[in-house]
Amino acid sequence: MTLRLAPLACALLLAACGGSKQPDAAATATPAGAEEKVLNVYNWSDYVADDTVKNFETASGLKVNYDVYDANETLESKLTAGASGYDVVFPSARPFAQRQVKSGLYAPLDKSKLPNWKHLDPQVLQNLASIDPGNAHLVPYMWGTTGLGLNVDKIKQALGENAPLDSWSLLFDPANAAKLAKCGITVLDDDQETFGAALIWLGRDPNAGAADELDAVRKVYAAIRPFVRTFNNAEYKDAFANGDACLVMGYSGDIAQASTTAFDAAKQAGKPAPNLRFVIPKEGAIRWVDVIAIPKDSKHPGNAHAFIDYLLDPKVAAAISNHVAYASANQDATALVDPAVAQDPGVYPPAEVRAKLVDPASLPEDVQRQRVRAWTRIKSGQ
Numbered sequence: 001m002t003l004r005l006a007p008l009a010c011a012l013l014l015a016a017c018g019g020s021k022q023p024d025a026a027a028t029a030t031p032a033g034a035e036e037k038v039l040n041v042y043n044w045s046d047y048v049a050d051d052t053v054k055n056f057e058t059a060s061g062l063k064v065n066y067d068v069y070d071a072n073e074t075l076e077s078k079l080t081a082g083a084s085g086y087d088v089v090f091p092s093a094r095p096f097a098q099r100q101v102k103s104g105l106y107a108p109l110d111k112s113k114l115p116n117w118k119h120l121d122p123q124v125l126q127n128l129a130s131i132d133p134g135n136a137h138l139v140p141y142m143w144g145t146t147g148l149g150l151n152v153d154k155i156k157q158a159l160g161e162n163a164p165l166d167s168w169s170l171l172f173d174p175a176n177a178a179k180l181a182k183c184g185i186t187v188l189d190d191d192q193e194t195f196g197a198a199l200i201w202l203g204r205d206p207n208a209g210a211a212d213e214l215d216a217v218r219k220v221y222a223a224i225r226p227f228v229r230t231f232n233n234a235e236y237k238d239a240f241a242n243g244d245a246c247l248v249m250g251y252s253g254d255i256a257q258a259s260t261t262a263f264d265a266a267k268q269a270g271k272p273a274p275n276l277r278f279v280i281p282k283e284g285a286i287r288w289v290d291v292i293a294i295p296k297d298s299k300h301p302g303n304a305h306a307f308i309d310y311l312l313d314p315k316v317a318a319a320i321s322n323h324v325a326y327a328s329a330n331q332d333a334t335a336l337v338d339p340a341v342a343q344d345p346g347v348y349p350p351a352e353v354r355a356k357l358v359d360p361a362s363l364p365e366d367v368q369r370q371r372v373r374a375w376t377r378i379k380s381g382q
């Protein structure tokens with residue numbers, strides 16, 4: 001595998017950055033014959049198990065060039081510019097993949113090359129069919145939520161024993177944020193998530209796209225802006241794991257991964273484990289679904305199908321869920337997931353929590369553009 005990763009990601013994935021591996025001659029997966037034996041993949045960071053790509057290379061005899069990103073916008077700008085060179089990508093379903101399908105950016109799937117399609121959850125497929133008729137282009141991959149990562153001991157030190165550990169008010173009440181600023185607050189740089197969280201905290205519908213939402217959200221962030229250390233979608237994981245941030249807005253599995261890193265490090269150092277936790281706040285949270293798709297100009301669509309089918313193998317999908325702590329859209333994988341992950345309410349929330357999750361709708365384009373512009377201003381404190 002050739003892995004083109006940022007240095008930080010390399011530091012986290014030492015083994016993966018070690019260089020390329022010769023493909024195994026005894027391949028078991030069968031990529032399409034005529035294509036060169038190469039596959040170019042563009043995925044979110046930390047979204048496969050450490051050995052997923054290496055194992056696929058061994059099974060298929062293909063060489064995988066694997067790049068990562070941390071925001072849907074980064075992927076979308078490459079796709080819309082054209083000739084991205086990628087064969088497999090992983091956009092979030094709404095609104096990104098939805099509008100990308102409409103713009104004709106993806107190749108139709110050849111289901112005859114996806115025998116493992118049958119393992120997918122029919123309910124997830126049905127839901128996706130509303131943005132991709134006939135499930136013609138998008139393969140559901142993982143889903144998760146956006147909530148808060150807490151360093152419980154540090155938060156209690158700052159706010160006392162009665163700290164509202166189950167509420168967005170930890171972050172959005174400026175009195176709390178002011179007290180937590182010292183131990184470190186980070187917020188995602190993802191307008192869908194940041195608007196969604198603030199609107200949910202305000203008791204408003206994050207999908208309403210109401211004309212006055214920009215002002216309402218701007219006020220929420222203006223009040224806490226002085227107390228936020230950074231806005232980012234990836235570096236916060238390290239900050240949370242090594243104790244530099246005590247309160248992070250983040251993606252469920254990423255916070256679970258960072259917590260595991262911290263627990264392992266403490267164990268190795270013979271120190272007590274830090275009290276880290278992912279919380280879906282009681283007011284509710286955004287739930288997103290990420291999908292897999294083949295860009296229309298992919299030069300290796302046969303190889304792309306082989307990789308997607310590999311990811312749809314329940315054993316492979318379960319191994320990925322075990323590692324990334326996101327719930328798989330592969331229903332036959334669920335039984336194979338480690339009980340610790342399958343029973344983690346942060347990964348598979350119980351029914352009463354699921355009832356409070358909101359699936360982002362595709363807002364009208366002008367509302368989306370206004371959100372993007374407003375978010376840029378909010379981040380810079382304007």
Ligand code: N2P
Binds near residue numbers: 044045047251288290
């Ligand atoms: C993986 C993050 C994926 C979540 N690191 C965003 N949809």
